[in-house]
Amino acid sequence: MTIHDDPYAGTTETPEGPVFNVTGQDWDSIDVEGIEGDHLVVNMGPQHPSTHGVLRLILEIDGEQILGARAGIGYLHTGIEKNMEYRTWTQGVTFCTRMDYVAPFSNEAVYVAAVEKLLGITDDVPERAQIIRVMMLELNRVSSHLVAIATGGMELGALTVMTCGFRDREIILKLFETITGLRMNHAYFRPGGVALDLPEGALDELRDGVALLRKRLPEYAALCNANPIFMGRLKGVGHLDLAGCLALGVTGPPLRATGYDWDLRKKRPYFGYETYDFEVVTRDEPDAYGRFRIRLDEMAESLKIVEQCIERLAATEGQPVMVADRKIAWPSQLSVGADGQGNSPEHIRHIMGESMEALIHHFKLVTEGFRVPAGQVYTEIESPKGVIGCHAVSDGGTRPFRAHFRDPSFVNLQSVSAMCEGGMLSDVIVAVASVDPVMGGVDR
Amino acid sequence: MSDDTKPTGADPTPTDADRTQDPSHETQNELERSEAHDLEIVEVREGSFGVHGTGDTTGFGGLRRPVIMPGAATPPFGGWYDDVAQRLAGGDGLTDAIEKVVIDRGEITFFIRRERLAATARHLRDDPQLRFEFCASVSGVHFPHETGRELHVVYELTSMTHNRHIRLEVVAPDADPHIPSVVPTYPTADWHEREVWDMFGVIFDGHPALTRILMPDDWPGHPQRKDYPLGGIPVEFKGGTIAPPDDRRSYS
Structure with missing residues (x-):
């Protein structure tokens, strides 16, 4: 096909000179006479395997050099915030868990924290529920970092890192499935507690899983930390210093890689994080390599927290996992059946056979x-990717009047331009991977 | 929820009579629970399920529920709130910047007059005793019943230096949806402001490139406004339709 057969191709006259639009035909078929240099604007994505989903990068390049980089987003916009305004406060969890689907528990946690603060029951949430939440959040931090490292490695061509990362993430997803019934999109945290207590035998599985992860995590350090190709691709790439991070609102591993120990788990503790023993990891290498090492070390710290959670869960066996206030607590506690999902037979017997009032209460609270x-x-x-925030507005009704999420991927992605410009084309992929954006969270 | 919203008569301002005559359960709850010094009735809803007139067979037609937002606090606010409030008002030409202060659920909100927003943000960031160097989030809220104050834009500012968090709230009428941009002070607000423009139609004066960010460039309307329905968008499949899910009845 020549340039003249394609309705999207052709030449446009602009004040800066002629602009040639090309859509994939052979380079030789393009009439580029009279053009000086190789000044090109290239769309990378939105369907590109190295852009972490449907990110579109609009790159202005001169040969291999990046003159300008802009990110185009919105290809995965699903209207989660708008939808939440049409569902009850409890149902909102089901929506927001789908935003950053690699770290779903962070989305749920920040939302239920907001609802609990609006209700004024933050301090009434039972201790066991808080321990379960912390454990799930930290396991999720490990699984999210594993995806970041795995996909980042794959984009460099390090396929072993990818297979190892997904292999080890599977251990955590199995644990999630044991506890919540689902591998992702859990809707497990609820305003006032969690949806159901740990099933029988979960603690043993958790201990085995953490032990296995402890054994395997050093493999990444052994494979990558001093690997000359890995270092050659990552060191000095995607540089963003502290002033740049704060101006652009960047948080999470990119901020801690500048040496600043901003971690909300320590600075503004929630869910009882102040009672756990762990360190905030920082490095003085504000580049892709520093961010990789931060993620690696944070995983070890997270496992430390998970181990403390397992001990505490063993000590609080049988304690409630939902607030005592029956006007807020979900009326039934579901149980896991043989098929992995289950009803609450005792509760059904109670409301259907014993108490009319309980049935009315159930109906009112659920509908x-x-x-x-x-x-x-x-x-x-503190989500694995940075600070995730939830701005929730109530008008006194049974549904959110407005729920807005400050997603860390959305904000951190703004910094890609600053990281890429002036660098080489191949470094764009490394810079994007070092930010670890998840488009589900960016576009919501 | 827009369909539940009924005009509440010519005078939406709260009166003392409203407060004393309303014995409803929810009001009592709110009065007990909120730490706010004063409460402000911003809307009164009637009936249930958003059904009005002869269609209402619920028996709840006589129900009246006021929407009561936390009202303005009076100084002293307590703790570091006073330091920040005084320091903020002490900035160059910012004596009248604060419209009101709301303290609720352990959070402080400064309502800032919109013409003072840009200077206030710069002062909050640069004053060493304030040093709110981190703009966490910018979010819009649409209150269709607040005549003349329909569009609210909410800025969440964190001072990492002093480990403090405040909220700025700026209002603009639907008829004149202009608010000064804070991008010159907080470059991170770039995408946030584009999102608020995209979703609510607030025009940020001075923004470097205020274009849609999540919706397609040629999209009509601003989807997260309360007068914009959920669903019912034509789809590009033959015979495909999406029924508007907000036709379901809701507890007003």
Whole structure:
């Protein structure tokens, strides 16, 4: 096909000179006479295997050099925030867990924290529920970092890193499935606690899983840390210093790679994080390599927290995992059946056979939901990718009047331009991977 | 929820009579629970399920539920809130910047007059005793019943230096949806402001490139406004339709 057969191709006259639009035909068929240099604008994505989903990068390149980089987003916009305004406060968890699908528990956690703050029940959430939440969040931090390292490695051509990363993530997803019934999109955290207590035997599986991860995590360090190709591709690439991070709102591993120990788990603790023993990892290498090493070391710290959670869970066996207030707590506690999902037979017997009032209560709470006093709150927690925040507004009704999420991927992605410009084309992929954006979270 | 919203008469301002005459359960709850010094009735809803007139067979037609937001606090606010409030008002030409202060659920909100927003943000970032160097989030909220104050834009600012968090809230009427941009002070607000423009139609004056960010460039309307329905968008498949899910009844 020549340039003249294609309705999207052709020449446009602009004040800066002629612009040639090409859509994939052979380079020789393009009439480029009278053009000086190789000044090209290239769309990388939105369907490109190295852009972590449907990210579109608009690159202005001169040969292999990046003159300008802009990110185009919105290809995965699903209207989660709008949808949440039409569902009850409890149902909102089901929506927001789908935002950053690699770290679903962070989305759920920040949302339920916001609802609990609006209700004024933050301190009433039972201890066991908080321990379970912390454990799930930290396991999720490990699995999210494993995806970051695995996909980042794959984009460099390090396929072994990819297969190892997904192999080890599988251990965690199995644990998630044991506890919540689902590998992702859990909707497990609920306003007031968690949906159900740990099933029988879960603690033993957790201990085995953590032991296996402890054994395998050093493999990444052995494979990558001093690997000359790996270092050659990552060191000095995607540089962003502390001033740049703060101006652009970048948080998470890229911020801690500048040497600043901003971690909300320590700075503004939530869910009882102040009672756990762990270190915040920082490095003085604000580049892709520093971010990789931060993620690696953070995984070890997270496993330390998970081990403490397992001990505490063993000590709090049988304690409640949902607030005592029956006007807020979900009326039934589901159980896991033989097929991996289950009802609550005792509760059904109670409401269907024993108590009319219990049935009415169940019906009202499940269909109408609880009312939340009017007002607005903003909560934030430390997700694997940075600070995730939730701005929730209530008008006193049973549904959110407005729920807005400050997703760390959305904000951190803005810094890709600053990281790439002036560098080489191949470094764009490394810079994007070092930010670890998940488009589900960016576009919501 | 827009369909539940009914005009509440010519005078939406709260009166003392409203407060005392409303014995509803929810109001009592709110009065007990909120730490706010004063409460502000911003809307009164009637009936249930958003059904009005002869269609209402629920028996709840006489129900009245006021929407009560936390109202303005009066100084002293307590703790570091006073330091920040005084220091903020002490900036160059910022004596009248604060419209009101709301303290609720352990969070402080400064309502800033919109013409003072840009200077306030710069002062909050640069004053060494304030040093709110990190703009975490910018979010919009649409209150269709607040005549003349429909569009709210909410800025979440964190001072990492002092480990403090405040919220700025700026309002603009639907008829004149202009708010100064804070991008010159907080470059991170670039995408946030584009999102608020995209979703609510707030125009940020001085933004370097205020274009849609999540919706397609040629999209009509601003989807997260309350007068924009959920669903019902034509789809590009033959015979495919999406029924508007917000036709379901809701507890008003």
